[in-house]
Amino acid sequence: xxxxxxxxxxxxxxxxxxxxxxxxxxxxxxxxxxxxxxxxxxxxxxxxxxxxxxxxxxxxxxxxxxxxxxxxxxxxxxxxxxxxxxxxxxxxxxxxxxxxxxxxxxxxxxxxxxxxxxxxxxxxxxxxxxxxxxxxxxx
Numbered sequence: 001x002x003x004x005x006x007x008x009x010x011x012x013x014x015x016x017x018x019x020x021x022x023x024x025x026x027x028x029x030x031x032x033x034x035x036x037x038x039x040x041x042x043x044x045x046x047x048x049x050x051x052x053x054x055x056x057x058x059x060x061x062x063x064x065x066x067x068x069x070x071x072x073x074x075x076x077x078x079x080x081x082x083x084x085x086x087x088x089x090x091x092x093x094x095x096x097x098x099x100x101x102x103x104x105x106x107x108x109x110x111x112x113x114x115x116x117x118x119x120x121x122x123x124x125x126x127x128x129x130x131x132x133x134x135x136x137x138x139x
Contacts, residue, residue, distance in 0.1 A: 001027055005036070010124045011115055015043035016099070017130045024109040033109035039064065039100040040132050044093030053111035055084040055104060057092070062100035067091045 003021050011018040020026070020035035033053075039045075039062075047067060057066075059080045066076045069088045075095075076082065084090045094100035106112060115121065124130060 003027070007126050009126055010128070010130055011112075012122045012124055012130045013045070013115075013118060014120045015045050016040045016094075016132075018104070018112070018115070020112050022109075023112055025113070031108055033104075033106040033112050035104050035112065036060075037102040037104050039092060039094040039102070041094050041097050041099065045091055047089045047091040049087055049089050050084070050106065050111045050114070051087050053106040053108055054086050055090070055106055055111075057082040057084070058103040060101040060103060062094060062098055063096040064100045065093045065095055 005019050005021065008019055008021065008026075011020070016037065016039040018035050018037050020033060022030050022032070022034040024030045024033070037057075044064070059076050059078050059082075061078050064076045065073050066082055067073050068082065068084055068090045076092075082090075092100070092102070116123070
């Protein structure tokens with residue numbers, strides 16, 4: 001099955017956006033989820049967990065700081081992979097001047113549905129691009 005990002009909705013949050021390319025809810029026989037995450041400069045998501053799925057993150061572009069469980073926070077750059085076992089608290093923050101782009105997978109898939117309950121969640125229809133406006137000069 002061929003899936004193009006322009007034909008899919010986009011999850012938007014105050015920290016960035018996610019485009020899920022493959023999920024069990026959108027691809028009949030899929031057992032995992034696969035998507036691209038864009039975290040805006042100076043933004044990130046708070047520590048959270050996925051109780052029913054392992055997560056793998058692959059850094060495509062940019063720089064950031066990552067937490068996984070009780071281990072110390074660490075830097076991430078393009079080419080890095082991060083494994084987050086199910087039920088493990090984790091967070092990702094962009095430390096660079098351009099978007100931090102990640103590939104995210106959930107195994108088993110479906111955990112992306114929990115993201116719909118996060119504060120500020122908006123789903124843009126296919127063909128609608130998210131816009132980002134930095135809080136210039138604000139902390």
